[in-house]
Amino acid sequence: xxxxxxxxxxxxxxxxxxxxxxxxxxxxxxxxxxxxxxxxxxxxxxxxxxxxxxxxxxxxxxxxxxxxxxxxxxxxxxxxxxxxxxxxxxxxxxxxxxxxxxxxxxxxxxxxxxxxxxxxxxxxxxxxxxxxxxxxxxxxxxxxxxxxxxxxxxxxxxxxxxxxxxxxxxxxxxxxxxxxxxxxxxxxxxxxxxxxxxxxxxxxxxxxxxxxxxxxxxxxxxxxxxxxxxxxxxxxxxxxxxxxxxxxxxxxxxxxxxxxxxxxxxxxxxxxxxxxxxxxxxxxxxxxxxxxxxxxxxxxxxxxxxxxxxxxxxxxxxxxxxxxxxxxxxxxxxxxxxxxxxxxxxxx
Numbered sequence: 001x002x003x004x005x006x007x008x009x010x011x012x013x014x015x016x017x018x019x020x021x022x023x024x025x026x027x028x029x030x031x032x033x034x035x036x037x038x039x040x041x042x043x044x045x046x047x048x049x050x051x052x053x054x055x056x057x058x059x060x061x062x063x064x065x066x067x068x069x070x071x072x073x074x075x076x077x078x079x080x081x082x083x084x085x086x087x088x089x090x091x092x093x094x095x096x097x098x099x100x101x102x103x104x105x106x107x108x109x110x111x112x113x114x115x116x117x118x119x120x121x122x123x124x125x126x127x128x129x130x131x132x133x134x135x136x137x138x139x140x141x142x143x144x145x146x147x148x149x150x151x152x153x154x155x156x157x158x159x160x161x162x163x164x165x166x167x168x169x170x171x172x173x174x175x176x177x178x179x180x181x182x183x184x185x186x187x188x189x190x191x192x193x194x195x196x197x198x199x200x201x202x203x204x205x206x207x208x209x210x211x212x213x214x215x216x217x218x219x220x221x222x223x224x225x226x227x228x229x230x231x232x233x234x235x236x237x238x239x240x241x242x243x244x245x246x247x248x249x250x251x252x253x254x255x256x257x258x259x260x261x262x263x264x265x266x267x268x269x270x271x272x273x274x275x276x277x278x279x280x281x282x283x284x285x286x287x288x289x290x291x292x293x294x295x296x297x298x299x300x301x302x303x304x305x306x307x308x309x310x311x312x313x314x315x316x317x318x319x320x321x322x323x324x325x326x327x328x329x330x331x332x333x334x335x336x337x338x339x340x341x342x343x344x345x346x347x348x
């Protein structure tokens with residue numbers, strides 16, 4: 001098995017122990033779990049699911065990974081509790097609205113709870129020293145271990161020889177010489193190790209969390225500013241991913257669907273919001289949040305008309321539904337070059 005740039009024989013752990021392997025589904029977490037399993041430790045895979053990671057497709061992929069590794073998998077849905085980490089991160093945000101350090105602490109707090117439930121002795125992760133600039137340098141790795149409550153019950157086997165010894169080593173459950181010294185952003189060593197471990201299928205490196213995306217981050221800041229952090233619930237976080245968002249005034253925001261699937265999604269999120277639909281032509285479903293004046297409502301309708309299948313300046317009739325009441329308004333579509341459209345759009 002690979003040891004830095006060379007090969008060594010791997011012996012069994014001197015004492016059987018049980019570990020929880022935090023599993024994102026990426027290459028690093030897969031390799032870390034497989035490595036520790038091969039060293040004689042009983043491993044249970046754990047995926048902590050939250051709104052920004054959850055999908056049926058991802059869960060199915062994780063189960064396929066677990067089956068290939070012949071390891072049990074637990075999936076814990078922590079979506080609601082995780083939102084508070086996004087609302088009020090102790091260690092702040094990254095380049096967007098991504099609270100990477102606080103998020104890691106939260107996920108490992110869940111892992112600690114599962115460790116205790118399963119009667120395991122420690123938790124492992126696929127973290128690599130220096131791989132991520134905000135959350136995986138030495139100081140932050142140590143901070144995360146302490147603030148999660150795991151302390152020396154947290155092992156990062158891919159970089160263990162570059163970090164202080166933790167309980168699995170001091171107790172003799174694992175030998176330090178069987179662990180690795182990987183650091184930096186390259187994943188070449190992990191790819192090589194995966195091949196040696198017989199791991200041939202794993203996801204390629206993908207983009208970051210949606211919270212790092214410029215447009216989504218701008219929408220979230222706007223929601224925090226106008227609704228208050230505590231009012232941005234799971235439904236609001238979901239709505240921020242859907243449609244075009246326009247802040248037409250301090251008291252009104254419009255969300256305009258971009259395609260049929262988004263129109264359906266917005267229709268499902270219409271409760272408690274004003275809904276506007278074109279009455280006689282093809283066009284988007286639009287929601288209005290806040291308390292718009294009649295002039296602002298008509299302005300939103302004119303904006304929505306700009307995305308309908310009509311000529312510029314054409315009159316478009318809309319059905320407006322608000323708290324069970326319904327009425328029809330007719331407005332002219334805004335000109336495509338109207339400078340207000342770019343000024344209103346949240347995130348540019």
